[in-house]
Amino acid sequence: xxxxxxxxxxxxxxxxxxxxxxxxxxxxxxxxxxxxxxxxxxxxxxxxxxxxxxxxxxxxxxxxxxxxxxxxxxxxxxxxxxxxxxxxxx
Amino acid sequence: xxxxxxxxxxxxxxxxxxxxxxxxxxxxxxxxxxxxxxxxxxxxxxxxxxxxxxxxxxxxxxxxxxxxxxxxxxxxxxxxxxxxxxxxxxxxxxxxxxxxxxxxxxxxxxxxxxxxxxxxxxxxxxxxxxxxxxxxxxxxxxxxxxxxxxxxxxxxxxxxxxxxxxxxxxxxxxxxxxxxxxxxxxxxxxxxxxxxxxxxxxxxxxxxxxxxxxxxxxxxxxxxxxxxxxxxxxxxxxxxxxxxxxxxxxxxxxxxxxxxxxxxxxxxxxxxxxxxxxxxxxxxxxxxxxxxxxxxxxxxxxxxxxxxxxxxxxxxxxxxxxxxxxxxxxxxxxxxxxxxxxxxxxxxxxxxxxxxx
Numbered sequence: 403x404x405x406x407x408x409x410x411x412x413x414x415x416x417x418x419x420x421x422x423x424x425x426x427x428x429x430x431x432x433x434x435x436x437x438x439x440x441x442x443x444x445x446x447x448x449x450x451x452x453x454x455x456x457x458x459x460x461x462x463x464x465x466x467x468x469x470x471x472x473x474x475x476x477x478x479x480x481x482x483x484x485x486x487x488x489x490x491x492x
Numbered sequence: 493x494x495x496x497x498x499x500x501x502x503x504x505x506x507x508x509x510x511x512x513x514x515x516x517x518x519x520x521x522x523x524x525x526x527x528x529x530x531x532x533x534x535x536x537x538x539x540x541x542x543x544x545x546x547x548x549x550x551x552x553x554x555x556x557x558x559x560x561x562x563x564x565x566x567x568x569x570x571x572x573x574x575x576x577x578x579x580x581x582x583x584x585x586x587x588x589x590x591x592x593x594x595x596x597x598x599x600x601x602x603x604x605x606x607x608x609x610x611x612x613x614x615x616x617x618x619x620x621x622x623x624x625x626x627x628x629x630x631x632x633x634x635x636x637x638x639x640x641x642x643x644x645x646x647x648x649x650x651x652x653x654x655x656x657x658x659x660x661x662x663x664x665x666x667x668x669x670x671x672x673x674x675x676x677x678x679x680x681x682x683x684x685x686x687x688x689x690x691x692x693x694x695x696x697x698x699x700x701x702x703x704x705x706x707x708x709x710x711x712x713x714x715x716x717x718x719x720x721x722x723x724x725x726x727x728x729x730x731x732x733x734x735x736x737x738x739x740x741x742x743x744x745x746x747x748x749x750x751x752x753x754x755x756x757x758x759x760x761x762x763x764x765x766x767x768x769x770x771x772x773x774x775x776x777x778x779x780x781x782x783x784x785x786x787x788x789x790x791x792x793x794x795x796x797x798x799x800x801x802x803x804x805x806x807x808x809x810x811x812x813x814x815x816x817x818x819x820x821x822x823x824x825x826x827x828x829x830x831x832x833x834x835x836x837x838x839x840x841x842x843x844x845x846x847x848x849x
Contacts, residue, residue: 424613425787427733429760438716444789446715450604452575457788459718468761473779476760 404411405456405482411437412488413460423454423481429467430478434488437462438477455482512574513631514624516581518748520635521621522643523581526735526751528588529619530610531601540599540614541652549651550644559650559664560587560643580639585745586671590623590664591653598658604712612735618647654767678709679743679819680811687798688807697721697795704742712741715789720782722797722821727775728819729767729783730792731759739791743819750820759783771822796825807819 407413416422417432439459457479464474535541563580566572589641611617622638624631624747682704686693696701700717717739720728730740736751749755749770758766763781767773775781784792796818802810813831819821826834 423788425607425734427785427787428796429733441716441790444715446713447791448602448713449715450602451790454788457790459784459790468763470764472764474763474783476763476785478785479790480771481788 405440405442407437407440407458407485407487409437409440409484413437413458413485414488415460416484416486419484426480427478428435430460430462430476430480433462433464433466434464435462435478437461441479457481460485460486509570509574510628512578513628513635514572515748516577516635517624517631518752520581520584520642522640522736522748522751523585523588525619525621526593526610527585527606528642528646530617531588531592532645534601534605534609535599538599540658541649541656545652545656546645546648549655550648552655553648553651553687557651558647559654559661559668560647570628570632573636577632577635577639580643584639584643584646586668587643587650589671590668591646591649593667607735674711677744678704679816680814681707681807682707682742683795683814683819683825684807684810686795687802687810693721693795710743714739714741714791716791717742717794718784718790718792720792721795722782724797725779727779727781727821728792728794729759729763729781730786730794730819731756731783732786733757733760734787737786737791738820739793742791743793744816745818746820747822760785767822772816773823794821796821798825799825799827801828 412434412435415426415430415432416435419426437458438461441457441459443453443456445453458481459477460480462476462478464476465471467476532541537542560583563576563583566576607613607615610619614752624634650664654661654664681695685707686696692703695706696719699712700719701711704711704717720730722728730738731750733756736745736746736756738750740746755766756771758770760783763783764775767775767781786792796814799808799813802813813826813828815823815826818825
């Protein structure tokens with residue numbers, strides 16, 4: 403499967419995605435982040451059947467996902483169907 | 493509890509009984525409501541076992557055909573009773589692992605099914621956990637009763653699986669024996685090697701599992717492993733905000749608080765305040781705190797910084813400085829003086845129970 407994103411790409415997480423991977427936590431939905439790690443498609447037969455779309459670890463500024471400020475960050479694993487590209491000027 | 497995992501041979505006194513009891517309460521309810529009962533319900537829904545199988549198995553249960561041997565109290569003083577509860581909890585958790593494997597095989601059940609069944613995505617399905625109140629004595633009496641009850645359901649479930657022919661006593665006995673085989677705790681060994689061998693550290697951070705495979709560390713069902721390194725500029729903390737994902741197969745069980753909602757919520761809301769309040773950890777303002785939320789197939793652990801005053805120490809000595817908390821980012825590796833002090837007080841950080849589930 404071709405990967406849609408690479409490290410450093412700015413992305414936004416969908417607000418909802420009823421048919422998407424179910425373990426995308428609520429606190430990052432609709433939030434903007436940057437691709438931090440690219441894992442691709444992972445097989446894990448004891449965990450789930452079949453395969454999911456490619457997996458990325460997305461870096462969010464803490465201030466994007468909470469009311470805190472500062473330099474800290476939250477890194478969350480997100481599957482591709484939850485992510486869209488963000489143009490730098492938007 | 494004891495030094496059975498080898499690298500921490502100290503069997504000390506307990507200084508805070510309340511903390512030990514709290515840990516048993518939290519873990520017991522977690523394993524009952526998240527790991528065991530959802531499996532029974534899953535299998536009942538699919539007719540692998542029925543309520544009636546369970547009832548019949550209970551009626552047919554005699555002392556002589558019991559699978560699990562009854563446990564005898566070790567003494568009446570509080571420390572002996574706390575240890576008794578902790579050891580019983582360990583056996584209960586191993587019992588769940590015993591029946592899970594058979595049930596998984598019979599029904600092709602994967603972890604994802606269990607997440608659905610126990611309500612990770614829908615509160616409607618959540619099995620309510622018991623609340624614990626009262627004096628320490630009352631809470632201990634309650635735990636003794638709960639363990640007896642929960643163990644009985646486990647026993648009856650095993651009997652039902654046997655009656656239905658999903659397994660044989662011989663198979664279960666072999667597996668029960670395997671579950672009691674001691675596996676050394678890998679956490680300290682991995683970190684000590686990374687501190688001592690720069691090439692290994694580089695491989696560990698770059699590839700995760702592949703580096704461990706060369707070490708011969710048991711990998712289990714970890715999908716992909718990412719090791720995040722603490723430095724002078726970055727402090728890492730690991731969480732699973734949705735449930736309690738962790739590289740259990742490599743690092744053993746987590747402390748109870750890792751599975752607790754307060755940690756899972758607060759660590760992504762206000763991580764600095766959370767680690768300060770829960771673990772008395774003040775992260776320097778010059779560091780970036782990075783929280784890693786395992787929501788899919790990646791499992792994370794933290795490579796703590798090598799403590800000062802450890803120059804020239806062997807890997808074996810270094811391994812003793814690595815605590816369970818330090819691999820989650822809820823603590824630092826111990827300095828040699830802290831480790832000696834902890835040994836003296838009997839509060840030495842314990843290696844986690846290796847819970848094969």
